[in-house]
Amino acid sequence: MAVWALGINHTTAPLDLRGRFAFALDQIAPTLHGLRQSLGATTRHPGVETAIISTCNRTEIYCAAPTSAPGPVMDHTLGWLAQSGGVSPALLRSHSYTLEDSLVARHAFRVASGLDSMVLGEAQILGQMKDAVRAAETAGALGTTLNQLFQRSFAVAKEVRTSTDIGAHSISMAAAAVRLAGQLFEDLSQIKVLFVGAGEMIELCATHFAAKSPKHISIANRTLERGEKLATRFGGEVMRLADLPERLHEFDAVISCTASSLPIIGLGAVERAIKKRRHRPIFMVDLAVPRDIEPEVKALGDVYLYTVDDLASVVQTAQANRQAAVAQAEAIIDAGVQSFMHWMELRSPAAAEGGVVPLIQQLNAQTDEWRALEIARAKRLLAKGEDVDAVLEALSRGLTQKMLHGTLAELRAGDADTRAQTAQTVSRLFLRSHSKTPGHGL
Numbered sequence: 001m002a003v004w005a006l007g008i009n010h011t012t013a014p015l016d017l018r019g020r021f022a023f024a025l026d027q028i029a030p031t032l033h034g035l036r037q038s039l040g041a042t043t044r045h046p047g048v049e050t051a052i053i054s055t056c057n058r059t060e061i062y063c064a065a066p067t068s069a070p071g072p073v074m075d076h077t078l079g080w081l082a083q084s085g086g087v088s089p090a091l092l093r094s095h096s097y098t099l100e101d102s103l104v105a106r107h108a109f110r111v112a113s114g115l116d117s118m119v120l121g122e123a124q125i126l127g128q129m130k131d132a133v134r135a136a137e138t139a140g141a142l143g144t145t146l147n148q149l150f151q152r153s154f155a156v157a158k159e160v161r162t163s164t165d166i167g168a169h170s171i172s173m174a175a176a177a178v179r180l181a182g183q184l185f186e187d188l189s190q191i192k193v194l195f196v197g198a199g200e201m202i203e204l205c206a207t208h209f210a211a212k213s214p215k216h217i218s219i220a221n222r223t224l225e226r227g228e229k230l231a232t233r234f235g236g237e238v239m240r241l242a243d244l245p246e247r248l249h250e251f252d253a254v255i256s257c258t259a260s261s262l263p264i265i266g267l268g269a270v271e272r273a274i275k276k277r278r279h280r281p282i283f284m285v286d287l288a289v290p291r292d293i294e295p296e297v298k299a300l301g302d303v304y305l306y307t308v309d310d311l312a313s314v315v316q317t318a319q320a321n322r323q324a325a326v327a328q329a330e331a332i333i334d335a336g337v338q339s340f341m342h343w344m345e346l347r348s349p350a351a352a353e354g355g356v357v358p359l360i361q362q363l364n365a366q367t368d369e370w371r372a373l374e375i376a377r378a379k380r381l382l383a384k385g386e387d388v389d390a391v392l393e394a395l396s397r398g399l400t401q402k403m404l405h406g407t408l409a410e411l412r413a414g415d416a417d418t419r420a421q422t423a424q425t426v427s428r429l430f431l432r433s434h435s436k437t438p439g440h441g442l
Contacts, residue, residue, distance in 0.1 A: 001145045001344065004070045005099045005107060006077055007053075007060030010118050013095040015309050019290030020085035023054040024259045025131055029139035031084075035061070036141060038080050039073060048073065049143035051136040051150070053111070055128050056201075056289040056308050057118050060111075062104065064145035074098055105340045108149055109333045112157035114166060118308070119173060119315045120322060121166040124200070126157050148343060156336040164328040174205040176314040177285045177306070178212065181253055184283050184304055188212040195219050196244065196256035196264070198226040201287055205255050210234045218251070220244050222258070245269040249276035257287035265293045267300075274302050285311075370402045 008018060023031055032050050039048045049064040061077055063070070082092040099107050107116070112129055114121040133150045136142040142150075160166055171179075178188070185191050193214045195202045198221040210217065217236030220243070221227030227238040239247065241264065248254070248269055258264060265284075270293075273282065284305040286293040291307070298305040378395045382388065407430075410422050 001064055001347065002067050002070045003062070003064045003101060003104045003145060003149060003344075004074055005060055005062045005104045006074060006081065006096060007058060008092070008096045009058035009060075009116070010309065010312070012097060015289065015291070015307055016295070017085075017087070017091075017095055018057070018059065020087060021054070021059040021081065022056070022289045023052060023059065025135060028052050028054070028132060028135040032136060032139045032141040034084075035077070035080060039076060047143075049146045050141045051132060051146055053129055053132045055125065056287065058111075058116075062108070062146055062149070064143060064149075070100060101344075102337055102341050105149060105152075105337045106333060108153045109156045109336050112153040113160040113329055113333065114157070115160075115326065115329055115333075118312050119171065120326070121168075122172060123161070123167060126154065130154065145344075145347075149340065152336055152340050156333055159332050160329045163332065164325040166322060166325040166329050168322065168325070171315045172204065172208075173201070173287060173308065173311055173315065174208040176311045177205055177255060177287075178208045179314060180285075180304075180306060180311070181209075181283050182212075184281060185252065188214055190215055191252035192216040192250060193218070193253045193255070194244075194248075194251040195230075196241070196254065196292060197221060197258040197288075198223070198230045199257060199259070201257040202255065203230060205257075205285075205287070206230065206234050206236075209253075209255075214253075245272075248282075249273035251282070252280075253283040253285075255285045255287065256292040258292055260288070260292060261290060263291055263294045265297070267294050267296045270297045270300060270303060274300060277302075367403070370399060374398045374402075 008021060010018070032052060035050055035052075036048060039050075047065070051062045053060045053062070059081075061081065063073065063077065065073065067073065078093060078096065078098075079089045082089040085092070110116045112126055114123060114125055117125055129150065133142065133147075136146070181191075182188060188209070189212060191214050193209050193216070195206050195218070198219060202219075206217065206219075217231070217234050218239055219227040219231040219234075219236055220239045220241050221230075222241050224238060224240065230236075231238040244265065248265070249272070254265070256265065270282070270284075279302045281302045281304060284293060284297065284303060286305065286307050289308065293305060297303055374395050377398065378391050381391045381394070407426055411419060411426065413419075414422070
């Protein structure tokens, strides 16, 4: 099997180009279906495993197939993606990256761990990746190889979170928005804030702004029920999205993040709002990809509009102090990559022909049999009222004896040279420290 990935992110592509390739979560399954149909019709690999990760900062397609030369399939995927976004393959290629084999694993592990994010160490991406994997599973597009890649990504990310300080002192987009608002307004407790949308990012932003006790909070959302839930939490009011143009002038700060494919706040609406405000400034943050606020709004003299890319410089300020944590995280990722590539090698035809995979399967079957026997014995003893500690001691001792019986017999058998070689092998297998690298199973 070969694995490869194609993607664009905040370091390779501008905001408006990323917006052309943003897929909402409910779009991923049909999009994967279309991609797999296209691949099956034009390549020799109709069973290509596929997954799409799409966030405000990236769109990435992961693939796996039984091929040693994924180049043609990758080229076709790039052409398909370019067509879906309405741009030329040449333009997309100039802003994209392609990765194969170990580089794919390293990239996926870094993304899941927050090392490839605009906000170093941010945790939101892990949840987004898990949602994307579930969508690929639902679409029937995920096979053994990609499933193993992503499950290992999640395990590596968990170890990075628990073993390093990568997330410490992280400045999120939401915190950055509050910081910028504080530079424009002397007292945030005297401003009125409008949040457009009711998703996770808006909830995070509302939490940060609410901590500053603004004069008023409003939530504008297409679904009133979800908006009311958020408004109630922060002591604000809910309004219909359709009322936004007529009420925009009431607010000093507007933070928007919806899944709309087209801008919902236009230049004309903002111009009218500024006129009604008698040119008092409006602070606006557009966290959506594609944009919620027309880019021309930025040119207005009394509007301070920031996009996700504009906030990048703010969130960078807290990153210098976390370089030691990054080094620790990269070491964990290195071990994870080596483990994944070893797993891939074991599943190769050469490994199968050499008897490695069948041997591992036999070992797993034998140990499962031993475990089942000892558990059954322990249950019988417990049913007879035996002491729990004594039963556990007997169980562990029984398993140990079964697993070491053959090894101890070999150490006692043969001539001196044979016993010396056996001793070296046993020492290497049983007396080295255990790795914490996740996902050793086939």
